[in-house]
Amino acid sequence: MKRRDFLATGALAATLPWHARAAQPSPAGEVAASAWGSAELRQLGAWDAHAHVGTPGATPAKRMEYLVRIADRVGVERMCIFMSPPWQYEPTPEQFRKSNDDVLAVLKEWSSRAFGFVYLNPTHTRASLDELERCVADGPMVGIKLWVGCHCNRPELDPIVKRAAELDAIILQHTWIKQRGKGNLPQESTPMELAELSARHPGVPLICGHTGGGDWSLGIRAIRSRSEIHADLGGGDPVYGEVEMAVRELGAARVLYGSDVHGRSFASQLGRVLGANLTVAEKRLILRDNLVRLLRPALKRKGITV
Amino acid sequence: MERRRFLARAATVAAAPALLASTPPAPGALIDTNVSLGEWPTRRSWAGTPAQLASRLRQHGVTAAWAGTFDAVLHTDVAGINAQLSAACAREGDGRFFLPFGTINPLLPDWEDDLRRCHEVLHLPGLRLYPNYHGYSLDDRRFATLLAGAARRGLFVQISLSMEDDRSQNPVFTASPVNAAPLLDLLPKVPGARVMLLNCSSRVLGPGNPLLAKLAKAGVWFETATLEGVAGISSLLDKLPDLRLAFGSHAPYYYFEAALLKLQESPLTPAQLAAVRHGHARAALASA
Numbered sequence: 001m002k003r004r005d006f007l008a009t010g011a012l013a014a015t016l017p018w019h020a021r022a023a024q025p026s027p028a029g030e031v032a033a034s035a036w037g038s039a040e041l042r043q044l045g046a047w048d049a050h051a052h053v054g055t056p057g058a059t060p061a062k063r064m065e066y067l068v069r070i071a072d073r074v075g076v077e078r079m080c081i082f083m084s085p086p087w088q089y090e091p092t093p094e095q096f097r098k099s100n101d102d103v104l105a106v107l108k109e110w111s112s113r114a115f116g117f118v119y120l121n122p123t124h125t126r127a128s129l130d131e132l133e134r135c136v137a138d139g140p141m142v143g144i145k146l147w148v149g150c151h152c153n154r155p156e157l158d159p160i161v162k163r164a165a166e167l168d169a170i171i172l173q174h175t176w177i178k179q180r181g182k183g184n185l186p187q188e189s190t191p192m193e194l195a196e197l198s199a200r201h202p203g204v205p206l207i208c209g210h211t212g213g214g215d216w217s218l219g220i221r222a223i224r225s226r227s228e229i230h231a232d233l234g235g236g237d238p239v240y241g242e243v244e245m246a247v248r249e250l251g252a253a254r255v256l257y258g259s260d261v262h263g264r265s266f267a268s269q270l271g272r273v274l275g276a277n278l279t280v281a282e283k284r285l286i287l288r289d290n291l292v293r294l295l296r297p298a299l300k301r302k303g304i305t306v
Numbered sequence: 307m308e309r310r311r312f313l314a315r316a317a318t319v320a321a322a323p324a325l326l327a328s329t330p331p332a333p334g335a336l337i338d339t340n341v342s343l344g345e346w347p348t349r350r351s352w353a354g355t356p357a358q359l360a361s362r363l364r365q366h367g368v369t370a371a372w373a374g375t376f377d378a379v380l381h382t383d384v385a386g387i388n389a390q391l392s393a394a395c396a397r398e399g400d401g402r403f404f405l406p407f408g409t410i411n412p413l414l415p416d417w418e419d420d421l422r423r424c425h426e427v428l429h430l431p432g433l434r435l436y437p438n439y440h441g442y443s444l445d446d447r448r449f450a451t452l453l454a455g456a457a458r459r460g461l462f463v464q465i466s467l468s469m470e471d472d473r474s475q476n477p478v479f480t481a482s483p484v485n486a487a488p489l490l491d492l493l494p495k496v497p498g499a500r501v502m503l504l505n506c507s508s509r510v511l512g513p514g515n516p517l518l519a520k521l522a523k524a525g526v527w528f529e530t531a532t533l534e535g536v537a538g539i540s541s542l543l544d545k546l547p548d549l550r551l552a553f554g555s556h557a558p559y560y561y562f563e564a565a566l567l568k569l570q571e572s573p574l575t576p577a578q579l580a581a582v583r584h585g586h587a588r589a590a591l592a593s594a
């Protein structure tokens with residue numbers, strides 16, 4: 001046995017077959033980069049729950065143009081967009097209004113491909129409620145993005161959640177668990193805190209951004225008992241097991257594809273769904289249908305049919 | 307325009323019931339420079355056996371894969387681990403699909419004989435090192451000695467800068483990412499050394515990182531497993547056209563499909579695509 005293996009590996013090294021295989025000549029022009037040729041992939045029709053328009057470009061609309069061009073290569077049809085750079089951990093009202101102005105500028109030209117979520121900092125409760133009126137009640141946006149400005153279990157969020165529910169605007173709250181919570185930013189939320197918020201607002205759908213990030217196995221557990229909370233898979237490394245565990249513990253109807261571009265790629269985040277050991281029906285829910293269902297009430301208010 | 311797109315999509319979803327599960331063969335060779343056999347200690351794997359790993363990779367057009375073993379991270383019987391890896395690679399298919407990359411820990415007694423066996427007994431094409439799990443940094447003189455020994459024997463050296471996101475490690479099983487900066491001083495002093503960095507993450511591959519440009523200039527190879535960002539591969543090659551960037555997946559720790567789609571996401575010229583798919587990997591081993 002040992003000798004046979006030795007001979008086999010010795011022969012392998014001696015013949016260097018990995019060098020010997022000649023590449024087939026590439027045809028001129030653009031070629032299909034992988035076994036997933038562009039045609040099939042482009043028709044996937046995924047809806048992305050989590051995108052930032054920080055791609056290159058002189059204006060917000062130009063940045064979106066670039067993002068759309070790349071999204072088309074991998075079958076992403078629509079994107080929920082929010083938070084225009086530069087990032088501010090605890091933005092002032094002036095700063096989040098400026099960020100939202102950029103998203104409004106994108107929506108003017110790209111409403112066919114993007115849905116806008118208004119960026120708020122609940123620490124500034126009154127200003128956040130006013131901005132919610134400006135961008136969602138009186139504007140074209142359909143959801144709310146909360147990042148790392150205020151722990152999401154704090155009472156400042158309650159009037160925002162109430163008003164969001166009246167407007168059918170879904171809230172996507174960033175969550176991460178770094179070093180079991182010890183490495184989080186001062187005001188960064190965890191899935192456990194989102195579950196606390198949800199318990200005060202039964203029946204209001206929420207999206208758990210990143211579902212705890214790399215420690216998704218804790219994040220999924222934390223939101224398991226709150227059926228209103230949906231898991232956004234995006235933003236972390238494409239570590240095997242997350243998608244399967246989310247579907248097993250939450251059901252496929254509570255799991256959403258999100259990429260967190262431009263920091264992440266579409267590819268790594270789509271790849272984890274496409275590569276997961278799930279049925280085709282489950283993948284379709286995650287890649288598109290769940291987000292369609294969650295956004296439908298808000299889209300209906302805006303007269304957008306999908 | 308929008309309506310036409312939507313109709314086209316609706317029609318074709320029905321025509322693709324497998325949702326990209328099985329696909330026609332890709333053009334040319336595809337070499338995955340970053341796979342591992344076995345299971346990572348804190349995760350289940352989608353590939354229970356080397357045969358299952360090979361099967362999935364082949365299904366997606368991979369023609370060869372450079373394989374380490376997760377056992378190499380924690381086990382100290384390095385000679386035994388390397389022999390098992392070599393044997394497992396030889397058993398798969400015709401013995402040509404997996405290329406074994408054994409490990410060396412230069413802090414262990416008589417590591418020099420482990421190195422000798424990798425070269426003279428197992429005839430491995432290269433080594434895969436895990437400095438953060440094995441307890442040394444790249445400015446350690448014992449690493450310099452190992453690199454020189456590998457260079458003398460013509461062994462290609464892969465250095466894994468990380469295996470998992472250090473923000474989400476189990477608290478009793480942590481390792482900080484390896485700092486690659488000492489290579490800038492070391493490489494000019496070790497003629498013939500050929501090095502590829504695995505799992506660099508955005509710490510090294512992030513846009514405009516001066517360390518990346520310097521390492522690239524020093525001739526270091528990189529791979530795509532942890533390269534992120536919108537059209538990450540083409541964006542990076544726009545800035546560093548001569549970058550030796552090879553395809554890598556970090557499978558089965560990652561879903562293999564994540565790596566594969568990166569090739570599709572980036573608009574690449576045929577020459578760039580060939581270089582990433584197989585050109586840089588082939589050149590790395592051919593220059594021995």
Ligand SMILES: [Zn+2]
Binds near residue numbers: 050052235260
């Ligand atoms: Zn984000």
